[in-house]
Amino acid sequence: MSLKKKLIVVGFVLALVATACGDSTDDTTTAAPATTAAPTTTAAPTTAAPTTTVAPPADDIMTDIGVTDDEIFVGLLADLSGPFSGLTVDIVDAQVAYWEDVVNAGGGIAGRTVVPVIEDTVYNVATHGEKYTKIVDQVVAFSNSTGSPHTASILSQLQEDNVLAIPLSWYSGWADPEFDQGITFELGTNYCLEGMNVMEWLVERFKADNDGALPSLAIATRAGDYGQDAAAGVKYAAQQLGLEIKYDGEGLIVRSNPAEYTAADATPVITGIVAAQPDIVWLTSAPSETAVIMGGALQGGLTTAQWTGSVPSYDFRLLDSALAEALTGLFWQPNYAVSWGTDVPGMAQVSEVLTARYPDRRPSDAFILGWTEARAMEQILRQAAANGDMTRQGVIDAANTIDTIVMDGAGPDFNYQGSPDDYVVRELYMYKPNVQAYLAAGGMDQKLEDGLGTTGSELVDGPFVMPLAENFNFTGACWTQEEGNRISG
Amino acid sequence: MRGRPLLHVDYESEQSLFPTMAQKVILTIGALLALSIPVGVVPGLKFLASPGWLQILVIALIFMVGAAGLNIVTGMAGQVSLGHAFFMGVGAYTAAAVSGHPTEALWGLELPMWLGAIAGGLVAAILGIVIAPTAVRVRGLYLAIVTLGLVFIGQHVFRNWNQVSGIPELGREWGPFQLALWDIDGPALDLSTDGEWFGVFLPHEGKAFIFMLVVAGLFLLLSKNLARTRIGRAFAAIRDRDVAAEIMGVHEAKAKTQAFAISSFYAGVAGALYATFLGFLPPEQWNLFLSVQFIAIILIGGAGTTIGVVLGTLFVQLLPRLVENFTGFLEEQIVGETWLAPLADLIIKTGEGDFGILSLAAQGPGLSIFQANTILYGLLIAAFLIFEPLGLYGIWLRIRNYWKGWPFTY
Numbered sequence: 001m002s003l004k005k006k007l008i009v010v011g012f013v014l015a016l017v018a019t020a021c022g023d024s025t026d027d028t029t030t031a032a033p034a035t036t037a038a039p040t041t042t043a044a045p046t047t048a049a050p051t052t053t054v055a056p057p058a059d060d061i062m063t064d065i066g067v068t069d070d071e072i073f074v075g076l077l078a079d080l081s082g083p084f085s086g087l088t089v090d091i092v093d094a095q096v097a098y099w100e101d102v103v104n105a106g107g108g109i110a111g112r113t114v115v116p117v118i119e120d121t122v123y124n125v126a127t128h129g130e131k132y133t134k135i136v137d138q139v140v141a142f143s144n145s146t147g148s149p150h151t152a153s154i155l156s157q158l159q160e161d162n163v164l165a166i167p168l169s170w171y172s173g174w175a176d177p178e179f180d181q182g183i184t185f186e187l188g189t190n191y192c193l194e195g196m197n198v199m200e201w202l203v204e205r206f207k208a209d210n211d212g213a214l215p216s217l218a219i220a221t222r223a224g225d226y227g228q229d230a231a232a233g234v235k236y237a238a239q240q241l242g243l244e245i246k247y248d249g250e251g252l253i254v255r256s257n258p259a260e261y262t263a264a265d266a267t268p269v270i271t272g273i274v275a276a277q278p279d280i281v282w283l284t285s286a287p288s289e290t291a292v293i294m295g296g297a298l299q300g301g302l303t304t305a306q307w308t309g310s311v312p313s314y315d316f317r318l319l320d321s322a323l324a325e326a327l328t329g330l331f332w333q334p335n336y337a338v339s340w341g342t343d344v345p346g347m348a349q350v351s352e353v354l355t356a357r358y359p360d361r362r363p364s365d366a367f368i369l370g371w372t373e374a375r376a377m378e379q380i381l382r383q384a385a386a387n388g389d390m391t392r393q394g395v396i397d398a399a400n401t402i403d404t405i406v407m408d409g410a411g412p413d414f415n416y417q418g419s420p421d422d423y424v425v426r427e428l429y430m431y432k433p434n435v436q437a438y439l440a441a442g443g444m445d446q447k448l449e450d451g452l453g454t455t456g457s458e459l460v461d462g463p464f465v466m467p468l469a470e471n472f473n474f475t476g477a478c479w480t481q482e483e484g485n486r487i488s489g
Numbered sequence: 490m491r492g493r494p495l496l497h498v499d500y501e502s503e504q505s506l507f508p509t510m511a512q513k514v515i516l517t518i519g520a521l522l523a524l525s526i527p528v529g530v531v532p533g534l535k536f537l538a539s540p541g542w543l544q545i546l547v548i549a550l551i552f553m554v555g556a557a558g559l560n561i562v563t564g565m566a567g568q569v570s571l572g573h574a575f576f577m578g579v580g581a582y583t584a585a586a587v588s589g590h591p592t593e594a595l596w597g598l599e600l601p602m603w604l605g606a607i608a609g610g611l612v613a614a615i616l617g618i619v620i621a622p623t624a625v626r627v628r629g630l631y632l633a634i635v636t637l638g639l640v641f642i643g644q645h646v647f648r649n650w651n652q653v654s655g656i657p658e659l660g661r662e663w664g665p666f667q668l669a670l671w672d673i674d675g676p677a678l679d680l681s682t683d684g685e686w687f688g689v690f691l692p693h694e695g696k697a698f699i700f701m702l703v704v705a706g707l708f709l710l711l712s713k714n715l716a717r718t719r720i721g722r723a724f725a726a727i728r729d730r731d732v733a734a735e736i737m738g739v740h741e742a743k744a745k746t747q748a749f750a751i752s753s754f755y756a757g758v759a760g761a762l763y764a765t766f767l768g769f770l771p772p773e774q775w776n777l778f779l780s781v782q783f784i785a786i787i788l789i790g791g792a793g794t795t796i797g798v799v800l801g802t803l804f805v806q807l808l809p810r811l812v813e814n815f816t817g818f819l820e821e822q823i824v825g826e827t828w829l830a831p832l833a834d835l836i837i838k839t840g841e842g843d844f845g846i847l848s849l850a851a852q853g854p855g856l857s858i859f860q861a862n863t864i865l866y867g868l869l870i871a872a873f874l875i876f877e878p879l880g881l882y883g884i885w886l887r888i889r890n891y892w893k894g895w896p897f898t899y
Contacts, residue, residue, distance in 0.1 A: 481659070
């Protein structure tokens with residue numbers, strides 16, 4: 001080959017690689033703030049075979065893997081550079097701040113320092129499994145496992161290794177012993193109960209404003225255990241409340257190219273919603289998909305409908321986009337935990353610790369999620385220490401028997417005692433985006449060191465549980481891949 | 490003929506797979522060393538005995554089978570194919586349908602893994618035969634574009650054929666990674682639980698490693714053998730100049746079809762083993778990046794050579810972990826403020842406003858480790874194409890020739 005030909009080939013290959021790289025571009029609307037060096041991966045304590053016996057520590061606490069005489073290793077399998085890294089980096093950084101500046105600074109747990117062992121999973125199932133195997137022999141439990149399919153893919157290994165994991169996912173199956181064999185411990189309510197709760201809450205409000213008239217409904221969701229689990233809950237509520245579903249787009253938010261949700265992908269959904277002219281639209285989507293669908297429907301002439309959706313459908317960074325005004329007027333934003341800046345007892349500490357550690361970062365709702373994950377794991381570990389058993393089985397037992405996991409108002413208090421129907425979390429918060437308040441506080445230029453700040457979400461109600469969700473007998477996952485919708489038609 | 494490996498006095502010695510004693514000895518030692526890895530007895534290789542490393546090595550061995558396949562069509566027969574990820578996907582989903590667990594929404598026959606892998610290879614080979622005629626019509630970059638199209642067609646089919654591939658972005662589960670003759674509940678060779686083999690305790694990744702070592706060795710040997718058969722020589726003739734090959738009596742269409750069929754069979758088997766080993770994959774897995782990885786393996790290792798496949802796969806598969814460990818090392822230097830700290834600080838980005846090429850998360854101007862790896866593949870492919878078309882194998886050849894002629898340069 002002549003040099004010229006070679007260069008053509010090289011250019012071609014580089015172009016291909018560039019195309020391939022495109023898959024990893026960020027899904028959210030704007031770039032997240034740059035992170036500081038927080039995700040410090042620590043050196044392994046030991047990679048010896050799991051059967052190695054540890055010498056009994058002086059304080060009579062039983063240990064096996066991941067707990068030494070002076071350290072406790074907690075794993076995080078987090079998406080630090082994939083499509084959800086905008087959120088997950090904040091979640092991980094909040095956890096690191098919590099472990100180091102709150103727990104360890106306060107003397108640790110049972111005299112031991114907690115060491116977070118962090119691995120980047122790139123939101124890829126294969127990498128998730130690879131990183132799991134890499135660190136599982138070092139840690140006593142996982143305080144974060146990002147993603148539903150990713151966590152599902154390591155489920156059998158988690159069971160085999162008998163190690164507790166907190167999934168960063170709100171699928172109703174995590175509370176279903178048949179699905180997770182009691183090895184995952186979810187935080188907050190799930191997509192299914194959320195769907196019921198939000199629908200009933202909105203319908204009550206709609207009836208009050210419209211002389212008791214019932215609203216009509218349009219639903220559009222992603223496929224799988226995120227979208228269809230939520231759809232099962234929404235449909236259950238519609239059935240019970242007698243709502244007409246004018247457009248059913250369950251599982252129809254589909255991307256033809258994983259890297260981008262295009263207008264062409266959205267057209268069937270948008271035309272369906274606009275043609276139905278519903279009073280309320282429910283979305284279970286990614287924030288970028290919410291923007292495309294809501295923007296399209298508004299342009300198509302659906303200007304009066306109220307919008308809402310599953311918690312992950314909304315991201316406060318949408319307030320940096322052209323859709324901010326419409327979201328302020330029309331969107332109801334539920335939340336599993338509180339948003340940044342909400343006036344609750346725990347917020348002062350969250351803000352103080354994170355400001356001291358990351359003064360030049362912007363406020364983020366994801367900080368709260370990470371904080372609550374670490375807080376739940378801390379209380380489980382403390383219970384295990386109090387029981388005198390910090391083995392992996394001891395940690396699982398502690399999680400199952402602890403009386404209350406306290407969140408100081410950052411989220412609902414809860415426990416994992418009894419049957420799923422006893423312990424599944426049903427409380428929810430309802431927020432409303434407010435772009436004026438957001439911009440007045442400095443918008444995307446806010447920094448933690450400048451004061452508490454806001455992500456533009458204003459608390460309307462919560463924590464609340466509506467009667468439907470309250471009385472729902474939760475026996476297992478609302479939707480499964482095998483059986484589909486298990487609770488409504 | 491000791492010391493004169495290029496001097497052949499009979500046809501048999503020229504045609505033998507490993508002509509010199511040195512090659513046989515090196516191969517035996519290499520195989521023994523590889524076998525010892527999961528036990529962790531050889532100094533220097535002990536760190537590889539951890540489950541984390543073994544898992545990477547098992548995946549590398551599976552990729553070796555796939556790369557050997559691409560090497561047949563691209564390296565030996567000269568037909569550039571970017572469709573390798575598609576054929577792997579076909580193999581993987583055939584295996585899922587054959588050996589997966591059936592549910593109301595998913596197909597699965599619950600047959601043993603070996604049947605799934607062979608079926609995966611065969612279905613992929615049939616599709617390879619269907620694709621092959623395009624290779625007779627177009628060549629070079631145009632063929633690359635055609636095969637590139639396969640990846641996108643595959644992505645669409647895999648994402649929408651839910652009975653086979655599960656749900657988009659979620660995926661499905663494959664059957665167990667077990668060697669059972671017929672009954673998957675009573676495996677002949679238990680590969681999925683930790684336990685003792687011949688009195689040696691092995692984690693299940695270690696068992697899988699030994700199993701894959703045998704399988705990959707077999708496939709590599711077969712592909713090396715192929716090169717010296719009538720078919721292999723036809724491939725080489727087609728690669729070097731297809732018109733001339735036809736004039737010599739090589740049936741171009743037939744040879745290209747054979748190349749695609751055999752290569753796709755390898756890809757199908759590799760895809761089936763890969764998915765079964767990982768156990769759970771979303772349909773987006775079989776994308777262009779996977780194809781590019783295989784192209785990188787072939788070009789970095791050295792196109793057309795079996796040793797190139799081995800070196801290239803190890804290089805490409807271990808690179809991400811090495812970059813990661815290197816970044817971790819640099820970070821320790823900064824934290825520990827050693828004499829390397831200023832240099833390390835130049836390379837990694839430790840915070841907002843800090844200069845650095847590698848950052849520890851995706852945001853901001855720094856590159857994440859994942860992005861750095863992707864770009865490294867691209868740069869390495871480009872660099873090898875320009876400066877060392879024979880790849881790592883070529884570098885080895887030059888080193889060998891230098892010492893052969895030492896102290897003379899020629």
